[in-house]
Each structure stands twice: as C-alpha cells, then as structure tokens.
Amino acid sequence: MSLPRLLDGLLVLDFTRVLAGPFCTMILADLGARVVKVEPPGGDEARHYGPMVSERSTYFASVNRGKESICLNLKDPRAQALALRLAERADVLVENFRPGTLERLGVGYERVVACNPRIVYASVSGFGQTGPYRDRGAYDVIIQAMGGLMGITGPETGEPTRVGTSVGDIIPALYTTVAILAALRQRDTTGQGVRLDIGMMDAVVAITENAMARYWASRTSPRPIGNRHPAITPFSTYPSADGYVVVAAGNNTLWQRLCQTIGRPDLADDRRFATNDLRTVHVDDLTRELSATLSTRTTDEWIEVLLAVGVPCGRVNMMADLATDPHLHARNMIVELEQPGLGPFLTPGTPIKAPGFDDILTRPSPEFAQHTSSVLREVLGLDEADIAGLRAARVVE
Amino acid sequence: MSLPRLLDGLLVLDFTRVLAGPFCTMILADLGARVVKVEPPGGDEARHYGPMVSERSTYFASVNRGKESICLNLKDPRAQALALRLAERADVLVENFRPGTLERLGVGYERVVACNPRIVYASVSGFGQTGPYRDRGAYDVIIQAMGGLMGITGPETGEPTRVGTSVGDIIPALYTTVAILAALRQRDTTGQGVRLDIGMMDAVVAITENAMARYWASRTSPRPIGNRHPAITPFSTYPSADGYVVVAAGNNTLWQRLCQTIGRPDLADDRRFATNDLRTVHVDDLTRELSATLSTRTTDEWIEVLLAVGVPCGRVNMMADLATDPHLHARNMIVELEQPGLGPFLTPGTPIKAPGFDDILTRPSPEFAQHTSSVLREVLGLDEADIAGLRAARVVE
Secondary structure (H helix, E strand, O other), rough: OOOOOOOOOOOEEEEOOOHHHHHHHHHHOOOOOOOEEEEEOOOOHHHHOOOEEEEEHHHHHOOOOOOOOEEEEEOHHHHHHHHHHHHHHOOEEEEEEOOHHHHOOOOOOOHHHHOOOOOEEEEEOOOOOOOOOOOOOOOHHHHHHOOOOOOOOOOOOOOOOOOOOOOOHHHHHHHHHHHHHHHHHHHHHOOOOOOEEEEHHHHHOOOOOHHHHHHHHHHHOOOOOOOOOOOOOOOEEEEEOOEEEEEOOOOOOHHHHHHHHHHOOOHHHHHOOOOHHHHHHHHHHHHHHHHHHHHOOOHHHHHHHHHHHOOOOOOOOOHHHHHOOOHHHOOOHHHHHHHEEEEEEEOOOOEEEEOOOOOOOOOOOOOOOOOOHHHHHOOOOHHHHHHHHHHHHOOOO | OOOOOOOOOOOOEEEEOOOOHEEEHHHHHHHHOEEEEEEEEOOHHHHOOOEEOOOOOOHHHHOOOOEEEEEEEOOOOOHHHHHHHHHHHOOOEEEEOOHHHHHHHEEEHHHHHHHOOEEEEEEEOOOOOOOOOOOOOOOOHHHHHHHOOOHOOOOOOOOOOOOOOOOOHHHHHHHHHHHHHHHHHHHHHOOOOEEEEEHHOOOOOOOOOHHHHHHHHOOOOOOOOOOOOOOOOOOEEOOOOEEEEEEEEOOOHHHHHHHHHHHOOOHHHOHHHHOOHHHHHHHHHHHHHHHHHHHOOOOOHHHHOOOOOOOEEEEEOOOOOHHHHHHHHHHHOOEEEOOOOEEEEEEOOOOEEEOOOOOOOOOOOOOOOOOOOHHHHHOOOOOOOHHHHHHOOOOOO
C-alpha cells in the first residue's frame, strides 16, 4: 500500500493554461489532490511551447505532472453543462483566463456557485478581477517589471534585470495555492465556498520585502546593486579560479575567521573593515581585496576550507550541477518521470517534505485528452455509449 | 462588526527569526491567524537590521506585522515549560533555526508532540532536516546560488545575478505556508498532527521551471539571457526616451499590430521576422530595430498607444511608482500601518483577495515583548502575580 499524501481525496477542476494557473494545480497534484485539467480543442497553448521533443512540449511537461486531461469544447452548451456537473462534485475550481472569459464560456462564478455553493473558486489573472488595469494583458516580463522586482534586480550599473525563471507567474501561483488551502479550511468550518481573486502584479509587489521599507525610510527608490546585500558585507559572489564562490560572513566573528582562513589576516586588522557597517561603506575596496585572493583557487577548494571553519559559503549551480547534486538526490528533489513520448524526463521534485507522507513523484503530465473517458465515467457516471455520442457530436475530444 | 478572515481562530506559535520563517507567519497573520512570536532576550536579530528609524528596524517592521511578541528565555527550564504549555494550545508551531537548535532549547518536535499530538510542527531551514548539507549555514545569496536561480539570471554576458529581493527566503516561506495549510487539512481529518520539513535550497530548485526541461532536452545548462524570453520574441524591455518600455507580443497578430502602431510596417514585412521562431533566431537584429524606434518617445506615450491597440506592454516600476500606483491603491495593496515609533509605515498589502473577507491590514509589527503579559494571561490563564514572579526571575521579559 502506498503512503498517503496531505491532500488525498481533494477534487480540483482545473481550467488553467500556460504557467500561473498550472503551477498552482501542479502543487495541489503533488500533494495528492485529484486534478482534472479541462483543455479546449487543440489543448493548452503551452503544449506548443518549445523545446519540443518527439512532438511533445517539454515546457508543458514541466508544469503539468500528476494531472488528468480531458477536452471539453466549451463553445458548445452541452460541454458547458458537463463542466458544471463536474464543478458540482469538485472541492476547488482554478482558472487563469483574463477576467470575464470563463463567464463567456458558461463556467463563470455565478453559474458554478449556483450548482455548488461549497466550492472554492480561485481566479488568478494579471491584475485581478477589480481595479483600473483589470482588462490588460499580462505576461511574466510585464509583471516582473510593473511589480517592482525588475527595478531592484541587476548589476550596479542600474540596468533593470528580469529574473531568469518566470517568478511573475510562479509567485502568484504560490499565493493562489495558499489562498485555496486557507479557503478550504474556512469552507470546511462554515460549509460556504469562497471566491478568490489573485492578481499577479499584487503578488509580486507583496514580495518586494524590505525594498519598500528602504524607500519609506529614505524616500529614495532602491536601485539594483548587483549580487551584494544592501546592509551585510561580505555577502556576495566572488570570482574563483574556475567560476564563482559565494561568501556570506554576516558578523564580525565570521569576518575574522574568513580573513584568517583565506590567508589575509591584514584584512582582519584593516580599520576600513572593522565593523559590518564600515565594510558596507567600503564595499568596493573590500570586494577588490577579496576577489584578488579568492580568484587564486578553485570554487571547490574554497568551499572545502571555508565549510571546515563554519563560514557560510556555496557555489553557483547550473542545471547540470543540480541534476547530479548529492543533497538534492538525498531529498528526492531530482525526479525522472516516465513521460509518454519523452521517456525518463528530468524535473524538480516537491519541496514539501512531511515524514510519513509520500514525496516521490511518479505520475507524468497527461497526453492531450488522455482521461476524457475515464473522468466522465468515474466522476459523472456516464457509460461508453454516452461518451461515444458526445465525442461524435464534438462536444468532447 | 468587522469582516471575518480566512484563518480566524487559528493559533500559531512562532519561533521564527530574520526572514524565511517570519514571512510565512506574516502571511498566516494577514489571513487572520493569531500569531504569538516567541523572541529570546535581546529579540529577533532582525530588530537590529537597518535602515533604523527612531531606533526601530524598518526591516523587522516589514515582515512582522499583525503578530504578538512575547519574550521567553529558553535557556531556563521554566521558560521551556511555558513554551510547551503554549504549544499544547497551538494549532501550528513554526521555526527556522538550524536543525537541532530548538531541540537544545527544549522545544524540539518530540517534546512538543508529546504535549500536543494534534500540532502541525513546521521547520524551514537552509537545507532541510536530512541530507548531507543539513548542518550548513544558509543565507539568501547562498540559496539563490546553490538553488540554480542565480545561474539563469542576469545579462547576456553570462554574469550570474542575485534577484534583488530575498527570494531564497521568500519562496521557501511560501512553500512552508502551503505545507502548513495542507497539513492542517490532514490534521482536521485524522486528528493527527504532521511534521513538516522545508529546505530553502529545495524550494528554490522547485521553481526553476522550464530551465530544467531545457537542460534535459539539450543536455546544456541554460545561461542568463538578459530580459528576453528564451522562446518568445519580442518579449523584453526596450529603451524609451525616458526609461524603459516592456513589450510582450507573443504571436503574429500582436507582432503585426506592434509594427503598425509604432510606425514600422517595414518590420512586419521583413522576412527575418516573419514568425516567432524566426524572430527568436534574429533577436539581436530585432532588438536593434525596435530599440531605435522605441527610444524616440517616452514610456508613458508608448504605453498609451500600445494599450489602445491591445499590445501587452508595461513600465519598469521603482518603489516610488508602486507607492502611488492607482491600481495598487484600488486593490488595497499599498498600506500605511500605524507603527509604534515609526508613524505611518508604508508596506505592501496582502495579495490574497476574497470578497467578503477582510483584506485591509491595520495591525503593526509588535514592539519587543509587548504582549508577554497579555498572552500568558489570555492563553495560559496566569495572573499578574505569577507573571511578575517570572519576570523577576528573568524567565520572561
């Protein structure tokens, strides 16, 4: 018998596409929820995003594992009726269309809640369901820029820089997941469902953290400052003989230990660097000195000697490094899914670890419409003749 | 009567410090949970992180709103006993010490679960409670580097770049919040508490998204590519006359419309740019052409004309722009908390919007040990004489 998962027994009806919605429902699936992804004829547009391998999108495969795919042609009222019957049985509905789209497809909030007053109906969109920007189109790069993240990321020259993963979608996906689980708690107590409205720009603004506090304190907008910390020094990447080494020596004890260990006791005695605040003031001098020394040995050599004396440090890992990292393997964080058409497909595992609950992912992303028959049979009790009729009438695929 | 919040009635015992833990418990507090933050004598070390205003840390104020602060001197067994009595009444305990530290302070998992088998006990640490890196120190910059994020972020020259907000703490905080709420659902069903183990490196690896898929497909680690998208063009920042404009024209219709609107029908007809794939191959030429034209007018001018024809676009907002953005104000995303000692303190609101549930934040961050008496009285039923005795014995502050 397999181990339980935290969300066993939860049924999620998934009208999501591309990234912000699918990342949320992937987390729910990883935690054991049954996620039924409803795709239009032609499928989630992300099924066409590269790189393609054996005519399958590796992009799609990376954010849809563990879900079941059905195809409903929601332009047909009979498909809308099927969607509402599924919603009647679901605990959660998630969608990330522009505001108003799902209403036009007959699965808007009012119609769904009339069928199932206990449902948690979660919408994630670029700017949310209200406010002046509500109807604007949004993509990750726009959200990272408008949400304030790009303006504080990048080299000291001040060039705003996009985070290399689509955090403009992923941060809202995480907040939507939090919102859904909090709303389910409320629903279980009161019996009343909840409508959720997550705006991607809102979510990115929410993680700007101390940048807003620094703006408030100085009335000056923080600008990009490269890889260093605004108030802790040394705390950055430095060149090594074969790449980079990251050093975070956040207090005087660690600073002294760092200087001794790298053979630079002169820096430990240097008055410019006597306190963290002075080190931050003289960060350019300090960076020059540390770089001159750290660039003489390899990253691995430095990490070995610094870890031995307890100075926090690390390496800049590329994807190839992650794929072979012994710690990540020990934590079930590097997974090979048997993905139809792709074979063993490499993907990150779930970071939610709870002893006694399964964290080993085995279910791949679904082929398009792979589960139409099984879901209509198991969830709605249709028989094969019903399903064949719906298929012939192009209500489902 | 005030509106309810999604997590009303939940009691969280909070042993967190600095950022990863406090960001999680701030989300729980925003959603209505009662969060009792247990600080050591001297307080959470983040109370000393700058910028300081009126001797208060704005850093601390930005991630501890809505919590209550009590001080327990956990080196004293009598304080440990009080902590266990609080844990007996709590739904959730959250901590982000290095593995083993809370055990040494008498509030480890085994002792807590013996008092309260229904508790959700959540630990977030640099590398988790298991695996070869378990005992290493971790800070945001190390986690961003080791988790693979820095190696895919930055200018095309390939220089790895730190994200300007501490996502190495914030992403794990969001996953921890998801884990806690999923575990509460499990606990409410089975009556059994859950132990949670979140590693910050794991969490960052989990959001590398299609970078791992691209590595798998090509066996080559993706490198930083500046602000553009690896597969969609144009989809980046471009210089305007007074800053930057972000344009995301992800399909041929939008591309044609963009060219017409900016007065460059020649680009629409250029065979190098005929399809998205060709535009991605010829991205350098395309960027040069678009930049030449977009740099002739201001950001606001371009946004007005592009929005009018439905081409997704936006601006690079700095903190000062967020503070006055009309959409964020309409969404209750810009909050002024009455913060003791600081006055009206600017901070982002909660992005979790649920009509019928309150999303207006009013509770500031606590002063150090502000709630020791009230919590011991209300939660444990101690009287003023008991509390005075504990204070005199330096068990509490």
